[in-house]
Amino acid sequence: MSDSSKPTGAHRAETPAARGAETPAAHDAGRSDPGTDSSGTARTVGPTDGSGTARTPRASRSGGAPKEIGEALISLRGVDKFFGDFQALKTIDLDIHRGEVVALIGASGSGKSTLCRCINRLETISDGEITIDGERLPEEGKDLTRLRSDVGMVFQSFNLFPHLKAIDNVTLGPRKVRGASKAEAEQQARELLERVGLADKANSLPTALSGGQQQRVAIARALAMKPKALLFDEPTSALDPEVINEVLDVMGELAEQGMTMLVVTHEMGFARHVCDRVVYMDQGEIVEQGEPEEFFTAPRSDRAKAFLSKILAH
Amino acid sequence: MQAIAENIPLLVQGIAYTVALTLLGYVLALIVGTVLAVCRVSPIPPLRWAATIYVEIFRNIPLLSLLILIAFGLPDVGLRLPYFWCGVLGLTLSSAAFVCENVRSGINTVPVGHAEAARSIGLGFFGTLRYVVLPQAFRTMIQPLVNVFIGTVIGSALCSAIAVSEITWVTQTLNIQYAQAVIMFLVAGAVYLGMSLGGSALGGALERAVSPDPHGSSRRRNTLDVTAGAQA
Numbered sequence: 037m038s039d040s041s042k043p044t045g046a047h048r049a050e051t052p053a054a055r056g057a058e059t060p061a062a063h064d065a066g067r068s069d070p071g072t073d074s075s076g077t078a079r080t081v082g083p084t085d086g087s088g089t090a091r092t093p094r095a096s097r098s099g100g101a102p103k104e105i106g107e108a109l110i111s112l113r114g115v116d117k118f119f120g121d122f123q124a125l126k127t128i129d130l131d132i133h134r135g136e137v138v139a140l141i142g143a144s145g146s147g148k149s150t151l152c153r154c155i156n157r158l159e160t161i162s163d164g165e166i167t168i169d170g171e172r173l174p175e176e177g178k179d180l181t182r183l184r185s186d187v188g189m190v191f192q193s194f195n196l197f198p199h200l201k202a203i204d205n206v207t208l209g210p211r212k213v214r215g216a217s218k219a220e221a222e223q224q225a226r227e228l229l230e231r232v233g234l235a236d237k238a239n240s241l242p243t244a245l246s247g248g249q250q251q252r253v254a255i256a257r258a259l260a261m262k263p264k265a266l267l268f269d270e271p272t273s274a275l276d277p278e279v280i281n282e283v284l285d286v287m288g289e290l291a292e293q294g295m296t297m298l299v300v301t302h303e304m305g306f307a308r309h310v311c312d313r314v315v316y317m318d319q320g321e322i323v324e325q326g327e328p329e330e331f332f333t334a335p336r337s338d339r340a341k342a343f344l345s346k347i348l349a350h
Numbered sequence: 351m352q353a354i355a356e357n358i359p360l361l362v363q364g365i366a367y368t369v370a371l372t373l374l375g376y377v378l379a380l381i382v383g384t385v386l387a388v389c390r391v392s393p394i395p396p397l398r399w400a401a402t403i404y405v406e407i408f409r410n411i412p413l414l415s416l417l418i419l420i421a422f423g424l425p426d427v428g429l430r431l432p433y434f435w436c437g438v439l440g441l442t443l444s445s446a447a448f449v450c451e452n453v454r455s456g457i458n459t460v461p462v463g464h465a466e467a468a469r470s471i472g473l474g475f476f477g478t479l480r481y482v483v484l485p486q487a488f489r490t491m492i493q494p495l496v497n498v499f500i501g502t503v504i505g506s507a508l509c510s511a512i513a514v515s516e517i518t519w520v521t522q523t524l525n526i527q528y529a530q531a532v533i534m535f536l537v538a539g540a541v542y543l544g545m546s547l548g549g550s551a552l553g554g555a556l557e558r559a560v561s562p563d564p565h566g567s568s569r570r571r572n573t574l575d576v577t578a579g580a581q582a
Contacts, residue, residue, distance in 0.1 A: 158466050176393070178474070185472025195467035199485050209471035212481055254467075261471055 106134030115164035139307035142317035188258030248279030364520030375441025383449025437509035456487035496553035
């Protein structure tokens with residue numbers, strides 16, 4: 037791997053302008069305009085303390101301006117999901133607000149990935165309602181396709197299209213779904229690859245990229261659709277420990293720029309220091325949710341306490 | 351040898367018919383079979399059922415029975431086709447069933463996550479197939495489709511049973527005339543062998559051309575590297 041493809045802290049510090057105001061995330065954050073929101077749901081999150089575990093992304097928000105969080109962008113009401121007789125989700129109610137970064141944590145099989153996939157309707161729900169930006173998620177057809185493209189998804193196993201170069205992976209959606217011209221889409225794709233620190237890998241096939249690089253291309257691919265929100269389904273679980281940070285760094289920056297994100301993760305450092313809210317699930321239910329510091333230092337429920345004692349033991 | 355020398359035009363005509371039957375039957379089978387495969391993976395149950403029923407019928411009727419049914423059954427319901435086109439129709443119907451299953455299994459080799467990723471960037475059913483699934487599936491389908499081609503080449507011989515004057519029919523006729531069975535059927539065999547080898551060479555070339563890594567090391571390609579240690 038070449039040096040330039042590895043987003044070290046130094047590299048990052050040199051290129052802050054590359055992640056400037058023209059990014060889709062910043063654009064979306066501006067559009068949410070929480071200043072005019074009189075519903076009272078807007079709240080302010082102060083800068084978090086940047087110190088902590090080794091996996092804390094370097095681009096933490098320490099010293100940054102307080103972040104504005106807007107009205108609900110994704111709403112789940114009474115969502116049930118059955119796989120045969122097994123109930124994977126039990127009457128889930130959840131709001132994800134504009135600009136908010138929500139960590140979804142819990143043991144394997146607790147339903148967190150299923151919840152994430154239901155929001156993009158990669159899984160159908162058995163009962164209840166999911167709305168995205170006020171629109172109800174349709175069953176099938178063109179409306180679903182359109183709404184789905186507004187919510188980006190990043191998968192555990194990257195799922196890059198192996199027959200396409202990195203840049204073509206990024207341009208496919210804009211060209212074939214949004215109808216962008218080749219030149220326009222490639223220009224945007226180069227900017228996005230630059231933003232995830234992979235400008236020099238544009239013409240590489242996915243097989244020639246490391247796991248961390250593939251996942252960053254996958255993030256660029258999702259961003260290319262200028263999504264209103266991004267869903268991350270265990271984005272670092274398939275990665276080697278030494279490359280996890282390069283992906284978390286990119287995600288931390290997106291969070292900083294105001295992207296609305298739902299992150300299913302086992303990275304407790306990320307959940308604690310980058311996310312605005314932690315949602316803890318167990319056996320298909322949301323057991324507890326709250327501010328990360330509060331959740332990690334003083335969990336209220338016994339199940340959360342037991343979970344945290346298991347994962348934070350060493 | 352005299353039998354060959356005296357009948358060059360007839361033999362050439364026989365070869366031409368064999369080539370025409372095979373190519374027409376195969377190309378049409380590719381089209382019909384691909385449409386059937388798309389039906390078999392479509393989200394619409396009746397399409398899936400219809401394609402499944404088609405495959406189970408036409409894959410399981412012997413080609414000879416099918417050809418005779420078409421040639422002598424269709425006129426009974428008022429449809430008269432020249433025997434040559436009966437042959438093309440029979441080969442198409444039969445090969446399409448095999449093409450369908452090959453394309454479908456090729457589609458199934460593409461990890462479902464890729465289709466999900468395609469859907470998550472807003473591609474619909476056809477967009478996902480066209481830009482993500484089929485280009486990946488195509489490479490794994492090439493060799494199975496070469497098998498279908500060879501099946502079509504060999505199957506075209508059965509068209510002699512419905513009096514299409516292709517190479518088997520020609521050599522059979524000349525055998526009756528000259529009583530030189532070995533020579534005559536060696537000629538027919540050589541024609542089929544040549545066509546099949548040509549088809550498989552073309553398939554091999556195509557496979558290399560669409561390889562995702564044409565300049566890379568062969569290890570990453572389709573060789574399962576179990577002999578690496580032994581060769582060293």
